[in-house]
Amino acid sequence: MIEFRKDYFADERDDDLNEIGKPTQRQDALGHVTGRSPYFDDHLFDGLLHIRCVRSPHHHARVRRVDISEAERMPGVVRIVLGKDVPHNLNTLLSLLDFGLDDEPLISDKKVSYKGEPVAAVIAESERQARDAVAKVRVDWEELPAVLDVEDAIKPGAPVVNEVYPGNRFVYHGKYDHQKLRFGDVEAAFAKADRVIEGRYQMSPIEQAPTETCGAIAAPETNDRYVVYTSTQALFFSLDTTSKLLKVPSNRLHFIGGTVGGGFGGKVDSLHEPMAVLGTMLTGRPCKYTFDRAEEMQVGAPRGAERWYLKDGVMNDGRIVARKFIGYFDSGAYTRLSSYAIIKGVGHLPGPYTIPNVYADVYCVFTNRTPATAMRGFGITGVDFAIESHMDKIAHELGIDPIEFRIINAYRDGDMKAHRRLAKNTALIECCHVAAEKAGWSLSPAARQASSLRDGGGARAEIPHTVTDEHGRVEGYTAGSYAQKKRPGGSRPQGTSGPAGPVAAQRDSIAVTPSASSPSFDAPPRPAPQPAASSPPRPAAVSQPERPAEQRRVTRFSSISGLRRR
Amino acid sequence: MARKPLQFHLNGSEKAVFVEDGQNLLDVLRRGVGDLTPKYGCGQGACGTCTVLIDGEPHLSCLTLAETVEGRQITTTAGLAQGADLHPLQKAFMDNFAAQCGYCTPGMLLAAKALLDRNPNPSREDVVEAISGNICRCTGYEPIIDAILEAAKSRGFRQFG
Amino acid sequence: MPVKVESFDSLDGAARALSAARSARFLGGGTLLMRAVNDGDQSFDTLVRAVDPASRQVRSEGDGVTIGAGVTMAEVVAHRDLSFLAPVARVVGGPAVRNMATVGGNLFASSPYGDFTAALLALGARLELVGQGGRGIEIDEFLRDRERYVGSIVRTISVPRPRDPGAFRFAKVSRIKPKGIALLTIAAYLPQSAGRIRGARVAYSSMGPRPLRATAVERALDGQYLDAATIEQAAAVACDGIEPHTDGLASAWYRREVAAVHLKRLLTGERR
Ligand SMILES: Cc1cc2nc3c(=O)[nH]c(=O)nc-3n(C[C@H](O)[C@H](O)[C@H](O)COP(=O)(O)OP(=O)(O)OC[C@H]3O[C@@H](n4cnc5c(N)ncnc54)[C@H](O)[C@@H]3O)c2cc1C
Ligand code: FES
Ligand code: FES
Numbered sequence: 001m002i003e004f005r006k007d008y009f010a011d012e013r014d015d016d017l018n019e020i021g022k023p024t025q026r027q028d029a030l031g032h033v034t035g036r037s038p039y040f041d042d043h044l045f046d047g048l049l050h051i052r053c054v055r056s057p058h059h060h061a062r063v064r065r066v067d068i069s070e071a072e073r074m075p076g077v078v079r080i081v082l083g084k085d086v087p088h089n090l091n092t093l094l095s096l097l098d099f100g101l102d103d104e105p106l107i108s109d110k111k112v113s114y115k116g117e118p119v120a121a122v123i124a125e126s127e128r129q130a131r132d133a134v135a136k137v138r139v140d141w142e143e144l145p146a147v148l149d150v151e152d153a154i155k156p157g158a159p160v161v162n163e164v165y166p167g168n169r170f171v172y173h174g175k176y177d178h179q180k181l182r183f184g185d186v187e188a189a190f191a192k193a194d195r196v197i198e199g200r201y202q203m204s205p206i207e208q209a210p211t212e213t214c215g216a217i218a219a220p221e222t223n224d225r226y227v228v229y230t231s232t233q234a235l236f237f238s239l240d241t242t243s244k245l246l247k248v249p250s251n252r253l254h255f256i257g258g259t260v261g262g263g264f265g266g267k268v269d270s271l272h273e274p275m276a277v278l279g280t281m282l283t284g285r286p287c288k289y290t291f292d293r294a295e296e297m298q299v300g301a302p303r304g305a306e307r308w309y310l311k312d313g314v315m316n317d318g319r320i321v322a323r324k325f326i327g328y329f330d331s332g333a334y335t336r337l338s339s340y341a342i343i344k345g346v347g348h349l350p351g352p353y354t355i356p357n358v359y360a361d362v363y364c365v366f367t368n369r370t371p372a373t374a375m376r377g378f379g380i381t382g383v384d385f386a387i388e389s390h391m392d393k394i395a396h397e398l399g400i401d402p403i404e405f406r407i408i409n410a411y412r413d414g415d416m417k418a419h420r421r422l423a424k425n426t427a428l429i430e431c432c433h434v435a436a437e438k439a440g441w442s443l444s445p446a447a448r449q450a451s452s453l454r455d456g457g458g459a460r461a462e463i464p465h466t467v468t469d470e471h472g473r474v475e476g477y478t479a480g481s482y483a484q485k486k487r488p489g490g491s492r493p494q495g496t497s498g499p500a501g502p503v504a505a506q507r508d509s510i511a512v513t514p515s516a517s518s519p520s521f522d523a524p525p526r527p528a529p530q531p532a533a534s535s536p537p538r539p540a541a542v543s544q545p546e547r548p549a550e551q552r553r554v555t556r557f558s559s560i561s562g563l564r565r566r
Numbered sequence: 567m568a569r570k571p572l573q574f575h576l577n578g579s580e581k582a583v584f585v586e587d588g589q590n591l592l593d594v595l596r597r598g599v600g601d602l603t604p605k606y607g608c609g610q611g612a613c614g615t616c617t618v619l620i621d622g623e624p625h626l627s628c629l630t631l632a633e634t635v636e637g638r639q640i641t642t643t644a645g646l647a648q649g650a651d652l653h654p655l656q657k658a659f660m661d662n663f664a665a666q667c668g669y670c671t672p673g674m675l676l677a678a679k680a681l682l683d684r685n686p687n688p689s690r691e692d693v694v695e696a697i698s699g700n701i702c703r704c705t706g707y708e709p710i711i712d713a714i715l716e717a718a719k720s721r722g723f724r725q726f727g
Numbered sequence: 728m729p730v731k732v733e734s735f736d737s738l739d740g741a742a743r744a745l746s747a748a749r750s751a752r753f754l755g756g757g758t759l760l761m762r763a764v765n766d767g768d769q770s771f772d773t774l775v776r777a778v779d780p781a782s783r784q785v786r787s788e789g790d791g792v793t794i795g796a797g798v799t800m801a802e803v804v805a806h807r808d809l810s811f812l813a814p815v816a817r818v819v820g821g822p823a824v825r826n827m828a829t830v831g832g833n834l835f836a837s838s839p840y841g842d843f844t845a846a847l848l849a850l851g852a853r854l855e856l857v858g859q860g861g862r863g864i865e866i867d868e869f870l871r872d873r874e875r876y877v878g879s880i881v882r883t884i885s886v887p888r889p890r891d892p893g894a895f896r897f898a899k900v901s902r903i904k905p906k907g908i909a910l911l912t913i914a915a916y917l918p919q920s921a922g923r924i925r926g927a928r929v930a931y932s933s934m935g936p937r938p939l940r941a942t943a944v945e946r947a948l949d950g951q952y953l954d955a956a957t958i959e960q961a962a963a964v965a966c967d968g969i970e971p972h973t974d975g976l977a978s979a980w981y982r983r984e985v986a987a988v989h990l991k992r993l994l995t996g997e998r999r
Contacts, residue, residue: 026663026665028668029659029660029663029665029668030660031668032659032665032667032668032671033652033656033657033659033660033665033668033671033675034643034644034646034647035602035603035604035642035643035644035671035675036603037668039605039669041596041605041606042602044597044600044602075729126586126729128588128729128730128767129729131766131767132729132767132769134767135767135769209703210667210669211605211607211613211615211667211669211670211701211703211704212605212606212607212669213606213607213608260667261607261667261668261669262666262667262669262703262704263667264703292608292609292765292766293607293608293609293610293612293613294766568731570732586729587729587730587732588729588732588764588774590761590764590765609762609765609766610762610766611758611761611762611820611823611824614821614823617823620826623801624822624823624826625823625826625827626758626824626827628761628765629757629758629761629762629765629827630757630761630827631732631754631757631761631764631774631776633734634776677821677822677823681822694905695822695905697821698821698822698905698906699820699821699822699823699824699906700821
């Protein structure tokens with residue numbers, strides 16, 4: 001049941017809302033209960049062909065040879081598609097957001113880096129015939145050592161999972177092998193803290209398991225276009241990705257989506273649309289490419305695994321004076337969205353608390369596991385689990401009530417956050433109050449009287465002297481820009497199949513370009529010299545007077561998009 | 567590929583189609599007949615979204631060899647409403663926000679209908695048992711259970727059948 | 728090779744077709760076989776089925792009941808003469824699965840399936856195969872070498888009815904209720920005479936690739952009063968001679984840890 005606590009922050013809003021607070025029927029409800037909502041597969045095409053992939057049984061293997069001669073002769077087989085048939089067989093989803101290098105083929109032809117990676121696609125008259133032909137494709141595999149753990153993957157001598165990033169680490173901003181956060185000086189603060197408490201937390205991959213599996217149907221349309229019905233959650237990602245991989249201008253692609261049988265983040269990877277359109281381009285017929293349930297679970301990208309090491313400096317009165325994170329996101333074999341998840345995750349650190357010294361090194365690591373992607377709470381869920389588990393651990397070790405411990409450290413309006421923006425519209429303290437009330441949990445009078453509106457700012461608004469370092473510096477990459485039309489030193493793509501216009505050419509621009517020399521990673525981090533730590537300002541004992549009216553009338557929303565200020 | 571003629575009743579009207587050897591009922595309903603209300607979620611019997619009623623009892627159409635339904639009565643979600651009048655279960659699902667993405671809904675509705683046709687006064691446990699073969703990943707089961715219980719109580723239910 | 732389907736009016740006709748074709752399977756309710764068809768399983772290319780009303784009959788005879796192999800779990804639940812097996816059939820899958828899954832198919836189901844077969848094993852059922860007369864074969868013998876029977880058809884399963892209904896106990900342990908797959912199933916038949924257990928039969932499912940008997944447990948129970956001391960002794964040997972496997976539901980270690988706990992609960996009559 002939804003309960004509106006309008007007693008909180010009442011003076012900050014005009015309570016004249018007409019819709020919020022009242023139930024409204026979903027516009028798609030009638031379609032749902034009559035079974036008429038049009039999911040991607042609810043479009044019938046005469047002569048529909050079915051695509052099924054030949055997939056790697058190995059976590060890591062070189063593809064010596066793909067022999068399709070027997071499979072091609074199987075009944076119902078119309079075409080077998082290989083990597084060489086994909087016009088631009090290398091992509092990274094986030095190239096569309098100016099972020100990361102193309103690192104993943106649609107159909108691998110040299111090497112597979114995760115179990116289930118496709119090396120060929122069979123197009124046949126029926127699904128069963130496609131399956132039967134898939135069973136007849138002979139692949140000569142040379143199995144390679146696989147690495148399945150993030151920390152093993154970044155050890156010297158680990159198998160190289162993703163050739164585009166030979167250190168098995170994504171490169172941030174063309175500069176570092178990890179995403180950094182530096183605020184104050186954690187090491188100095190640890191030296192002054194009453195206690196230093198460490199913890200290790202990890203989360204396994206989580207499959208979104210939508211009830212409708214991912215898929216798309218493409219068909220030739222009039223006007224030399226292709227119509228695509230898709231389960232995508234990210235229609236324009238899918239459209240642009242298809243345009244890029246197939247070198248087809250996006251105005252020849254007519255994408256129809258919007259009715260999704262559950263996604264939860266797992267339907268953004270745009271694997272199906274390019275394959276379905278490619279099938280249609282090659283056969284001239286409608287083609288469907290969809291995961292079966294086993295593929296959805298094994299090949300469909302999950303929320304990736306994460307491992308976090310937390311180290312907190314705390315005072316006996318419950319103040320956290322320093323917090324250090326070393327984090328590893330398991331991106332699986334390719335980048336997909338993990339690099340971006342980390343930007344979001346790091347923007348969230350150190351959680352909703354005001355801590356004057358914060359440090360984070362977060363690595364996006366390539367392993368021979370299924371590539372990871374988005375899931376609700378994208379980038380935040382794993383580290384929040386780590387943070388809140390660690391908060392409980394510290395509260396327990398200090399003998400402080402866990403809710404009060406959170407209230408003591410909660411950020412308040414006007415505080416400086418670790419990513420150097422002032423906190424506004426904070427409400428953690430009030431959430432703690434309500435949670436305690438609902439749980440019948442008693443709080444001390446001081447904790448009960450705390451407020452997000454009071455005792456913030458002042459000394460807590462200052463940016464501390466910050467120690468920086470260059471560890472994890474990577475050479476050989478440059479940061480690029482999506483807007484940029486010419487690639488520095490790169491040549492324009494050529495040999496477009498079909499009338500690919502200038503749009504397709506532009507799509508080929510990539511964000512971060514490795515220079516001719518192969519990328520190198522530097523030596524392990526050296527500790528930097530340590531100036532005095534800034535000490536945590538205590539919340540003032542007496543509350544400050546009411547803030548001026550114009551400061552109060554603010555909408556209680558704030559953007560947390562990690563990529564906004566690149 | 568061998569094709570066999572098959573006749574059955576779908577939501578009260580007779581259907582005659584050709585089926586391929588080994589084809590399952592879900593595929594025949596969707597592609598052969600064009601009733602798109604039963605959905606594919608797994609092809610493994612695990613999700614229940616392909617549930618149809620065969621002679622009034624819930625079956626998984628993805629695991630039903632199509633030719634075994636010769637002469638039988640099949641009910642799908644397309645057969646629930648009477649003209650423009652929604653079945654009380656459909657109405658209760660709307661009123662209780664029991665369909666988020668809606669993909670599990672057709673299967674849920676039929677599992678529920680089979681229960682209410684047999685047991686018009688089910689307990690909450692009976693409802694849980696009846697939909698235990700149906701997975702919903704979005705809505706959460708509580709609104710679905712509430713909707714089924716509400717439909718059972720609604721007066722229109724018995725006339726509707 | 729798309730799957731071919733051959734239909735027969737009698738089990739005998741189907742049996743002849745089966746023995747002639749090497750890569751054919753007999754279709755029961757299809758809950759496992761159609762999964763394999765949908766998956767594109769290349770190990771068979773023909774489905775043989777029989778529309779034989781005899782295979783769906785239940786006959787009460789003397790101290791036993793003879794169940795047609797084509798009887799579904801839902802039919803077991805509903806049948807007056809099978810009330811002692813109803814609690815077992817009721818926990819196989821969800822309602823739709825129970826309307827389809829047959830007793831005959833359950834005999835061939837691999838772990839984690841085979842709950843019903845575990846009950847049949849504890850009760851000491853006998854199977855009659857099509858084309859084989861006589862008293863049929865003991866279920867123990869059938870399970871010992873199950874692969875041998877893949878090309879034959881089970882016509883009926885005869886189950887001795889427990890004289891004391893309380894002597895038969897059954898527990899399916901799963902993580903999801905009510906329809907979760909078993910991480911362990913225990914069926915126990917503990918007939919007593921003069922207060923002592925005589926001829927105990929205890930069977931597990933999901934503790935190995937197929938249902939099996941817990942002979943060490945049976946030995947610990949036989950000849951004893953079903954009291955706390957006996958139950959302790961039985962629980963102590965719950966996994967003797969058994970090598971549980973690891974699958975997606977539970978590790979071998981976990982199965983070993985909890986088997987004794989669940990066995991104890993079953994024997995003390997504690998409901999969970
Ligand atoms: C969602 C789901 C949940 C399930 N839950 C359970 C559960 O909780 N417990 C459980 O035990 N099982 C469960 N199962 C497995 C399965 O449904 C049952 O084991 C069922 O009893 C199998 O019977 P069937 O008639 O469907 O077999 P089929 O799929 O028709 O056949 C299975 C095998 O048995 C052979 N066979 C069938 N009948 C005969 C016969 N008369 N003679 C010789 N061979 C025969 C077939 O050739 C085939 O090899 C579940 C299945 C699904 C899909
Ligand atoms: S599609 Fe039939 S049970 Fe999932
Ligand atoms: S509403 Fe999405 S699966 Fe149930």
